[in-house]
Amino acid sequence: TQLLEQSPQFLSIQEGENLTVYCNSSSVFSSLQWYRQEPGEGPVLLVTVVTGGEVKKLKRLTFQFGDARKDSSLHITAAQTGDTGLYLCAGRRGIGGTSYGKLTFGQGTILTVHP
Amino acid sequence: SQTIHQWPATLVQPVGSPLSLECTVEGTSNPNLYWYRQAAGRGLQLLFYSVGIGQISSEVPQNLSASRPQDRQFILSSKKLLLSDSGFYLCAWVPGGEAFFGQGTRLTVV
Numbered sequence: 668t669q670l671l672e673q674s675p676q677f678l679s680i681q682e683g684e685n686l687t688v689y690c691n692s693s694s695v696f697s698s699l700q701w702y703r704q705e706p707g708e709g710p711v712l713l714v715t716v717v718t719g720g721e722v723k724k725l726k727r728l729t730f731q732f733g734d735a736r737k738d739s740s741l742h743i744t745a746a747q748t749g750d751t752g753l754y755l756c757a758g759r760r761g762i763g764g765t766s767y768g769k770l771t772f773g774q775g776t777i778l779t780v781h782p
Numbered sequence: 783s784q785t786i787h788q789w790p791a792t793l794v795q796p797v798g799s800p801l802s803l804e805c806t807v808e809g810t811s812n813p814n815l816y817w818y819r820q821a822a823g824r825g826l827q828l829l830f831y832s833v834g835i836g837q838i839s840s841e842v843p844q845n846l847s848a849s850r851p852q853d854r855q856f857i858l859s860s861k862k863l864l865l866s867d868s869g870f871y872l873c874a875w876v877p878g879g880e881a882f883f884g885q886g887t888r889l890t891v892v
Contacts, residue, residue: 673825700880709872709883710826755825757881770816770874770881774825 670694671758673773681781683745688776690756691738697759699739700770701730704753713741746780753777785809788873788884795891801846801860803887805873808854815856816874816881817848826872832856863891 672691680686690699698717702710714723716732716739723730727750729742739756756773788805795801807813814833818826828841830848838848845864849857856873868891873884 702881707886707888709874709886710881712880712882715880753824757826769828769831770876771828772818772826 670771671756671773673754673756673776675776676774677777677779679779679781680746682748686743686746686778688741688754688756688778689738690740690758690773692758693737694758694760695736697736699732699736699759700757701739701741702755702757704755704775710753710755743778746778748780748782751778751780786873786875786882786884788887790887791885792888793890795863795889797865797891798862801858801863801867801889803858803871803873803889805856805858805884806854807875810854810875810877812853814876815850816876817856817858818872818874820870820872820886830858865891867891 670692674689678686698715700715701713703713704710714725714730716723716730719732719734719736721732727744731740733739741754743750754776757770759770785808812834816831817829819829820826829846830838830840832838832850835850835853838850845867846858846860858871868889871887871889874881
């Protein structure tokens with residue numbers, strides 16, 4: 668069972684379009700991160716959100732953490748070809764139990780932005 | 783500054799051969815270290831994590847093992863590789879909530 672469900676799995680859009688990627692779970696996370704990965708390289712951190720309802724902006728990227736800290740979204744405005752890549756969400760579980768501190772990843776969204 | 787090194791970058795091994803992938807971290811002490819496997823550019827599956835020397839937690843039963851012989855060294859091993867062990871292996875250092883990854887090892891078992 669996938670702890671973090673990402674959707675869509677694939678996204679192919681034209682340059683200039685907007686898009687949203689979702690990351691959902693039935694579990695509560697103490698923090699949630701979004702990463703971007705290029706082929707053949709390790710993922711690189713984009714942002715961390717820790718407070719329910721938190722919204723963070725990184726240029727054309729807007730990240731939101733759900734009020735209950737179970738879900739998150741990544742919105743890209745006016746996508747560019749350089750945004751192409753694999754986007755991964757990852758959650759860190761809260762205090763208590765054997766899962767404390769472990770980082771769990773979603774299955775990823777492959778974004779392709781066409782010129 | 784802290785850096786994480788992982789090698790080799792690519793590896794082609796025959797079925798039944800042993801495996802040893804190494805990950806080291808510089809610039810920090812007692813790091814939390816993780817081994818992930820990624821199939822076909824998709825999500826990362828957590829294989830092992832370690833909070834200190836000799837402390838290994840396994841997430842899924844498999845043909846692989848991990849060891850933490852030194853504070854800043856984390857090793858992924860196998861005695862006999864299977865075809866299904868092919869994939870992209872990533873070592874990660876997690877100082878807080880965020881993960882910093884090595885460059886990854888592309889393993890192809892033939």
